[in-house]
Amino acid sequence: MKNVILSFTILLGxxxxxxxVYKTLIIAFGLFSVILTIFFxxxxxxxxxxxxxxxxxxxxxxxYFIWLLGEIAKSNIQVIKTILQGDKNINQKMFYKKTTQASxxxxxxxxxxxxxxxxxxxxxxxxxxxxxxxxxxxxxxxxGLSEMDKRITNIEVSK
Amino acid sequence: xxxxxxxxxxxxxxxxxxGSFLMxxxxxxxxxxxxxxxxxxxxxxxxxxxxxxLLAGMCLQAGDFLxxxxxxxxxxxxxxxxxxSTHALASAALLDRSKPKKESx
Numbered sequence: 214m215k216n217v218i219l220s221f222t223i224l225l226g227x228x229x230x231x232x233x234v235y236k237t238l239i240i241a242f243g244l245f246s247v248i249l250t251i252f253f254x255x256x257x258x259x260x261x262x263x264x265x266x267x268x269x270x271x272x273x274x275x276x277y278f279i280w281l282l283g284e285i286a287k288s289n290i291q292v293i294k295t296i297l298q299g300d301k302n303i304n305q306k307m308f309y310k311k312t313t314q315a316s317x318x319x320x321x322x323x324x325x326x327x328x329x330x331x332x333x334x335x336x337x338x339x340x341x342x343x344x345x346x347x348x349x350x351x352x353x354x355x356x357g358l359s360e361m362d363k364r365i366t367n368i369e370v371s372k
Numbered sequence: 373x374x375x376x377x378x379x380x381x382x383x384x385x386x387x388x389x390x391g392s393f394l395m396x397x398x399x400x401x402x403x404x405x406x407x408x409x410x411x412x413x414x415x416x417x418x419x420x421x422x423x424x425x426l427l428a429g430m431c432l433q434a435g436d437f438l439x440x441x442x443x444x445x446x447x448x449x450x451x452x453x454x455x456x457s458t459h460a461l462a463s464a465a466l467l468d469r470s471k472p473k474k475e476s477x
Contacts, residue, residue, distance in 0.1 A: 231445070233438045282424075289394070289421040292413060296401035300410050328455035331416040334409075335455075336462045346462065348413040 220251060268316050268370040277368050284330050284361070292331040295349055306350035309342040310358050313366045323365045327358070380432055387429030394422035408465055412458065419454040423447070 228243040229235075295303060310327075314320045324335040324343055333354070336344040347354060394417055401414025427447045434440040 230438065230441045285420050285424070289417055292401070292417050293394075293397055296397055296404065296414060296417070300405045303410070305407075305409055324459070325452070325455040328416065328458050329420055329451065331420055332413060334412060334416070334458060334462050336459070336466050344466075346409055346412075348410060 217251060217255070220254070221247060224250060265318075266316060267318055269318060269322075269368050270370060273368040277364055280364065281326055281329065281361075284326075284357075288330040288332045292348065295332075303349045304351075305346070305348060307336070307344065307346045308350075309339075310345050310355075310362070312338075312341055312343055313362055314369060315366075316369055319365055319369045322368075323362060326361055326365070333358070384429045384432035387425050387432065389429075391422050391425030391427075391429060394418070394425060398422060409462075412462065416454075416458060419450070419458070423450055423454070 224247045225243065228247060229240075232239060232243065312320055312323055314323060320338060320343075324338060327333050327335040327343065327345055332348045334346045336346055338344075345358070398414055398416075398418035398421075401417060402411050405411045405414050424447070427443055427450075431440050431443045434443060
């Protein structure tokens with residue numbers, strides 16, 4: 214029941230914010246779609262009990278996001294420098310980075326964060342390791358990635 | 373009130389100009405770099421830095437909560453879909469090339 218109320222609020226809120234037309238008919242359409250969606254989702258639940266777990270702490274995630282924006286700014290400056298200097302002297306490298314996240318969502322956040330910061334791209338996840346490609350590899354980059362890894366493990370709900 | 377509006381306009385213009393500048397730099401990087409992987413990195417300047425600054429500038433110009441929310445929504449989705457598309461490109465390229473030796477750090 215808690216889940217139904219939560220998804221009803223989120224779906225209807227999204228509808229109201231995205232539509233911007235507040236006439237009775239339109240809002241009735243919105244209500245109808247939301248109720249139909251929730252009905253379908255509940256029905257599907259009976260066939261397929263797979264649930265995506267979203268085990269992260271929300272407020273810590275906001276803090277992490279702000280830290281990530283700072284990292285994106287820093288690495289943007291690095292890559293822009295490389296662009297202006299040309300790619301004569303860059304040291305491209307592919308390497309595996311160990312992850313310490315327990316949940317899938319934590320690994321997804323880690324891989325997405327690696328790609329979001331320019332200069333590093335996560336190519337694939339193999340078990341507990343992420344294959345990372347780096348534009349201009351320095352040994353200190355590994356410390357930055359380890360710090361990111363530690364912070365994401367920190368926002369996970371520990372069991 | 374007047375001075376506040378002018379400040380907001382100036383700030384949003386700075387954001388939009390910085391964002392456009394980053395987009396142009398990313399495009400220059402794509403043309404200048406050699407090889408697939410280096411070009412992918414140049415493109416990620418566009419999709420992270422350029423996108424954030426342009427959307428932030430437009431959010432300040434919006435003046436309407438609904439438009440502000442829509443722009444924020446676009447930003448949120450680009451934060452998820454941008455890395456996903458880059459990852460799709462990268463893993464497709466990986467099929468073509470040899471993998472590096474496995475060593476965990």
